[in-house]
Amino acid sequence: GESVGLHLPTLSVQEGDNSIINCAYSNSASDYFIWYKQESGKGPQFIIDIRSNMDKRQGQRVTVLLNKTVKHLSLQIAATQPGDSAVYFCAENSVSSYKLIFGSGTRLLVRP
Amino acid sequence: NAGVTQTPKFQVLKTGQSMTLQCAQDMNHNSMYWYRQDPGMGLRLIYYSASEGTTDKGEVPNGYNVSRLNKREFSLRLESAAPSQTSVYFCASSEDGGQPQHFGDGTRLSIL
DSSP states (O other): OOOOOOSEEEEETTTOOOHHHEEEETTTTOEEEEEEEETTSSSSSSEEETTTTTSSSOSSSEEEEEEETTTEEEEEEEEOOOOEEEEEEEEEEEETTOOOOEHHHHHHHHEE | OEEEEEEEEEEEEEEEEEEEEEEOOOOSSSEEEEEEOOOTEEEEEEEEEEEEOEEEEEOTTTTTTEEOOOOSSSEEESSSOOOGEEEEEEEEEESSSOOOOEEOOEEEEOOO
């Protein structure tokens, strides 16, 4: 079936640098996308979302970019901190659907 | 404000035993969900309840049953546990479909 996938399973960055986590989706009908952060032993934590009528949305130190032409989603984290170390998941949905489809995740490691 | 609360946090079962996982949310959300997460993978939807009084199958419903007890509570039952059901189970809730889902911290279930 159609699914959301990630290009990089592990990303290592220096503290203070910017991080970019990428995600490809295949369902052209999806119109709602979410990024989650999951720390060890915890449930996924909502970071930021974006709807298909937008191509960029900013939060606190995070930015999500959506390129519908190539079905690509990215999460940018500015000035990455040790507390950002976690697994990050993208997920896709549609406004009328209850079924959130998750990618397999990218582990972000922040080097001190 | 606890958000989504899951009990128990850990459980070990023998093959063939039954078990009910409990979930409650205090955000007055209409929709609730059960997911499983296997090592190194994203979350897969087992069942969901769009609103009180309704339940629907997700991606991997076989071997599970659910009950939406009231608006706050949504339980997941394993009638005859199998080793393949060893996983971490997450409950989530959202205001409605196409809205951010908020997760509990999971139940870690091992079936021997």
